[in-house]
Amino acid sequence: MKKLFSEFNIKNVKMKNRICIPPMVVGFSNDGSVIPENVERYKKLAQGGAGLIIQEATCVNIDGKLSEKQLGIWADDQIEGLKKIVDAVHEENCPIFIQIHHAGVVGISENPLCPSDYEYKNLTKTVVGHEMTIEDIKCIQNDFIEAARRAYKAGYDGVELHGCHGYLICQFFNKRVNKRTDEYGTNPEKFVIEILDGIRKITPKEFVVGIRLGGFEPTIEDGVHYAKVLERNGIDFLDISYGFGSEQEMNVPEGYKYSNAVYAAERIKEEVSVPVFAVNGIYSAETAEEIVRERDVDMVDIGRGALINPNWANDAKESKDTGKCLSCAKCMWFGQSKVCAGKVIFDRNNEI
Template identity: 50%
Template sequence: MDKIRERVKIRNIWTKNRIAVPPMVCFHWSDDNGYVTDKNLQHYRDIAAGGAGLIIGEATAVSKRGRLHETQLGLWEDKQTEGWKRLADAVHRYDVPFLVQLLHAGVSGIEKEADCPSDYILRDSNGELRARGCGMSLSRVHEVIDDFVQAARRAQLAGLDGIELHGCHSYLICQFFNRNINRRDDIYGQCREKFALDILEGIRESCGDDFVAGIRLGAFEPALEDGIQNALTLNGKADFLDISYGFAGESFSYSPEGYPFSDAIYGAQEIKKWMPDMPVFGVDGITDGEMAENVLLHAGIDMVDVGRGFLVNPAFGNDILEGKDCGKCLHCRPACRWSPFLNDGTVNCPGRNLFLRNQK
């Protein structure tokens, strides 16, 4: 397992190894004000101590209106910076670079009449109305771009190394990318990548050269060809591409029959072929060190994201590097869909409970 131990340069930072912990929301620990709590602090300290090569902090709202959940962390006001400074200090103590994922949920958030590139009706799996997307005016588009830039500036003030834009999984930036949702006839519809590009440009102007700004992008938005096109437009503008899935229900993921890893990893592999100099991350279903190493070698990507593995075992990174039992996610998806951590701090994760029992 040599590849996984290597460090990767992303703009002005070096990762500790090739394992990134991707953003994972920990709802219920904060409240309606979106402030960092001691539980968040303990959580990030544990995974930093546990061998992560890079940590991308959970999806964090750039405005109250753009939230995905009422108890989501935020960076929409200056006072929230203090809590993020505590997180950054705790993570940096282990020499792990620390980014935060910035999110506006658009039609996939808590608002029933929500910001969206164009009018759009979002339905749940039973066909019931979940939210109504209201096409944003040009001035509203500019306001939201500024919300992202201001949130990035706060992250920088807090001492973080950079940000990742949440540009996939059905949220606002992804809604702009996806032609099934973005039917605008102005410049933000003629060039669907412009929304993300303007945010990145604003962050670069506001935060300067020594601040990482990458994006989590759907490989299939709605199809792989679109994902590749989006990635090519962002090449040279974003500092890394963290490749995942597109807008649920409005995108079509796939991989060739017999492909040994997830569709998202296949998408990352195909995107990487077009941009050898761009750090590209892949994700989904990596459960142990051997698999992580094989993904790096086979897909030719730069970093592997391990999410649920670190929820099962916060020392996942150290354990795979030392060849120890790292535990296993049992893929009981509903249990950790919103958060594996309950309000009282207990863990609702069968994989983690099993791992802890086996350690005794």
């Protein structure tokens, strides 16, 4: 586990190992503000020994929410609550970034926005996203910039722009969703680069600004292209995951050993020098070590593993059982954590 447990820095942010707990909305908040359960959850995760925590998708604008109980960073009076999370995590000697997010057409708004008109079907309904005006674009870019200002004020070590999994920034990147004919369509990265520039103007240069980017947007070639453009424009790290659900072409070599998202991270890392994070289905310490060592990515995200066992990194370091997601989907992405079969087995084996 030599590389997995080696130190790593992004700017002045020091991480004691290469394990990152990626953003995971588990939904406790009623009005977007932090409640004690949020603070306790992050404290426990920080005690678990990971090198970095990225706080769950936290919304920049009340109309951009992905779920009713999502945390918010759209108002100054939310800073105090967010600071409690930051302080609790820092007390455990762990840095924390916050993922800032707007859902666009993939949210709960009755009248959602999208870069261009788009019909989005999910399991229960079809919604139509309406093309954003230039004024809408400027407003939402400003919401992201203001959210980063609040994040800096609350003491976060950095922000991660949520640019994947179908949400608004991802909707701009994916040309099958973004059919605009102006510069925000012909040059789809313009939306996010202007946000990045805006954040740089109002935060000190050591403040970390990264992005969670879809590797297939819609193809890996697009993912590599956007990664290079963002690197040229000063992004501090690239956390590579999936892009816009049905609008991706995941051409991955047959028999590739890890998940498609890890493949995308590996490919992107070959083309950039900024730190790259890999994610998805990294269930054991051995696999995590193999991925950072042989695939040359800088950090690995352990998501569901940390939901099952918040002490994942400490246990991995001591070669203990870390627990495992069984991919049974009973939990509905952990919405029903009590029926998580992996957690039940882990807790029973470890008498928790």
